[in-house]
Amino acid sequence: MGVRVFAPATVANVACGFDVLGFAVDEPGDEVIMEKNDGKGVRIVEITGDDGRLSKDPAKNTVGVSVLKYLEHIGQPDLGIDIILHKKMPFGSGLGSSAASTVAGVFAVNELLGKPLRQEELLPFAIEGERIACGAAHADNVAPALYGGFVLIRSYEPLDVIRLNTPNDLFAAIVHPKVEVPTKDARSILRANVPMQQAIQQWGNLAGLIAGLYQEDYDLIGRSIEDVIIEPVRSILIPGYQDVKRVALEQGALGAGISGSGPSVFSLCKGEKSATAVGLAKKEMFAKYGIESDLFVSRVNQKGPVVL
């Protein structure tokens, strides 16, 4: 008897919330299938959709690492588990690809063993998986992938993760242009210092966004989605970015920005119709720049991972 789990893609940073905010979407996401084997240890028996880029060595794979950490924690380090990973979303897209796999993995193993841990308790293991993928223990993708909705990482030491209210009519239109921006490069071009005035603008906007989520004030959410610190630097790595953002806003997006470290461009919209129009306009604009892209339109995810 095995278990099959879907975990969602995530948009980290959300313009004004660099390193502390993220949300999950209903599509795309990754799938993990897991079943017990007879004492053969943790094995990754199959990976699809990765073009052979991911290691099948559990100690070098984000899913493997988080499952091993989990088994160690619950005192069953030698349990035999076979893992199949179906990558259903692009790498290096800024959509939390490794986080989706990792969260699907820890959620699946916990299901497989009869839920010895609560969903919130799975976060540390997912963060360990993320460390393998990104070289750092970020939580702004894994936390929303695990919890669903908008999630705040108030602090890393100690880890303090807060589920925020997520208005039900909030949809995301995400376009992934097929140019690759490795996370490490996107991070290295950031400045070590920021002008105080820009920091004040940024935290004013983040506070406005949080208030907008609780008040379910879509206009306030839109006015607050502005990034005066990271976007001016990172957008240089995304051809056509300013035009893509402009058409999103012209088509009625509440706001738009770079998803994670890019190159995907997210927009938040009120309602699915608006999100579809916004997404198509962005895809078309990338095409004018000669860039192929994938479009994902879905409700902001409220649940996190699910058993399929």
Add this chain to the structure above:
Amino acid sequence: MGVRVFAPATVANVACGFDVLGFAVDEPGDEVIMEKNDGKGVRIVEITGDDGRLSKDPAKNTVGVSVLKYLEHIGQPDLGIDIILHKKMPFGSGLGSSAASTVAGVFAVNELLGKPLRQEELLPFAIEGERIACGAAHADNVAPALYGGFVLIRSYEPLDVIRLNTPNDLFAAIVHPKVEVPTKDARSILRANVPMQQAIQQWGNLAGLIAGLYQEDYDLIGRSIEDVIIEPVRSILIPGYQDVKRVALEQGALGAGISGSGPSVFSLCKGEKSATAVGLAKKEMFAKYGIESDLFVSRVNQKGPVVL
């Protein structure tokens, strides 16, 4: 027939919300008495509690300026009004002294004329008064003084002011040590740039505080009241600050910080009993440093100005 109005003191910044956040308290505050005269223009006929420091020239007085701007706006620039101002709180204390007077003034004139403007519409005139007092058009004292509760100034250009949810059991214990820190000095010692990592910590905390206010999660409010950017610099100007803050937390304060540009030290507490204990401990600690202080304990104000 005249009108007598009270407007509350305010705590700007609230540790992690420098320049964008403030809240009002029930005590202390200022009082303005206003009545029409027969075409003699705007006159400030009496000021008490200011030790003769405030100008009675309406063009040079925060209350006078905001009332004049208001009258101009509603098309009655030549209306005759007599103003009495009772200062009931200290100057240069970091408690929004000028904002309380200004807000009492614009609220009073609007009452006197039968409320031609809604309460929210009075903000620009109060900001003009604040410009005279502080040399800059800050809103993080006038906005909470006018609206009551916690108020976010998401943006100054354009002005975007958001009333936040304010949990009902939130009390403030404010101690004003009798040492003066002029706002302009407190501002000039701040750095022009901040390390990115500290900016991230600060906006993570501000986001946590906003979420805590909406979720009425007192622990989260407490964990979020932390200031890694301004406090380390400004606290140097307040003798005994670290010890005063320490005893506040030891006595059960949710959090503590510098009120506005200081030197008052605020604490947020759950319930009046806790706030009283915290306030007394802070006052006692200042006394150990040989510093006299005033103590104000009151509920976080929910209403803004009131007619007495």
